[in-house]
Amino acid sequence: MKPETYSTDYTMWRLLAWCGPIFMTVFFFMWGVFAGNLPPAGADLDAAQITAHYLNNGMAIRIGMSVCMVGSAFYMAWGCAVSKVMRRIEGPDGILSNLEMMGATITCAPLLVACGIWLTASIEAPQLPPAIIHMMYWLGWMIIDIAYMVTTFQIFAVGIVFLRDQREKPLMPAWISWWGFVTCAAFFPVSLIPFFKTGPFAFHGLFNFWIAFFTWYIWVTAVSFNIIRAISRLQQEDGAASPSAAQQRAGVLITG
């Protein structure tokens, strides 16, 4: 087997990197706009009001949530692309790229579970007692929100690695790393949602919904487009290196 025949499949990298924007689009429109979570129904609604919300928007929520359950996997695929680019900065022994990939992967879990619960609620709303629908509505929010630390680790890993980039023009602009740290900071108050039904710290409130979610949305979007650009730059760097070096790299890929 000739080692030179192996070369990096940057097209695949790019494809996975585009999963980020796909994820954002799906979630924004299907979860947010279509299924009526922009703004969310609210933590201050009682059981009858929540049930009415599910009865009135039953079909939209059913379609929105089932599409989002499928769409959440794109976050995982995107996480792989980010992790690969990170590895080119921190080297094969770097651990933060692993942390990023784990973070992205496990972020899917609460999304899947919460959307699954809301989906079930939308199907069962006509025959279940309102108290149960209310419980399912809250259950979804508790799971999707208080799992934030998983994503915090991911964002933190991305921030640190791209700040360590020694290139004259770094692969990722520094402000995105710092915006990531802002996102991490904005996530912590989400731990307050069990205690609030109104005000900025409720799960539909100014802080714990609008700020926490949108700082993250901006971060994912900014990272996605810069990762796509970074992949092209890595490809150019490969081409600029001497052919023998490229061959050596291919060899390393085989033996290592």
Add this chain to the structure above:
Amino acid sequence: MSILLKPAALIWLLLMLATCTTTWWLSKDAFPATVATVATVLIAAFKARLVLLNFMEVRHAPLPWRLMFEAWVLLVTAAVLSIYLQTPMNT
């Protein structure tokens, strides 16, 4: 010690004095509540601006950055005071 250090020490002293004034003097019941509160908020804004300009060195920052931070202090103070003054007092 050195000339350049002196301003920082002076600003620190000023900040400490302002804090003592609002916490242990203006808070006394002898002062009318509205006057004392408005003064307290204004002093806090003044302190925040001192920290921004001198400790955080925003005084020497590029103009857009400086304007943004000054605007933040102004906006927060204006919002707090206007909401405070619009709150009817029944006491």
Add this chain to the structure above:
Amino acid sequence: MATAAARLQQARRLPGVEGVWVFIAADMAMFGLLFVSFMLERQKNLALFEHSRHTLDANFGGINTLILLTSSWFVVLAVDAAKRNRVQRVAPCLAAAMICGFAFTVSKALEYADKLRSGISMLTNDFYMYYFALTGIHLLHVAAGCVVLAVLWKRARAGTYNSAQCVGLECGASYWHMVDLLWILLFPLLYLLR
């Protein structure tokens, strides 16, 4: 005259890297929103807020302000020492700043313990909800700041920071001053509004 202005323009810079200022600006914007939402909630519920406020001990808040101001001043001294190449002086100043940070944390813990002992918690009413949430979020910033100061202190002891190399120190310093600044505004809102 024109050249002097040009030179001034050239010298205009923010301490540290620009990224840390993105963080500071965003963090301050969030706190600004929190301050305003506190005020709006107070407007809706003045009697309750005023009554609850009286159970807070302004001495704690005032002393905490003095502690943070002093801490900030030590950080100013540390940065100044580095810029004048008094490398030996940087670490002690940072240590002093860090001790102030710990003192703030201890004082806050005592205050929380006192409230909890008298049966007051976050769930008591809307005022205490804001009180615990806002001071808690701020306390997280203080805790993170203490970690930053500890790292800077360790590096300063190794003689890392001097006039040619102090960007990291400046970043940490700017963040720590922001923590101070936010408390300066938070303290009167919670403890002193009458």
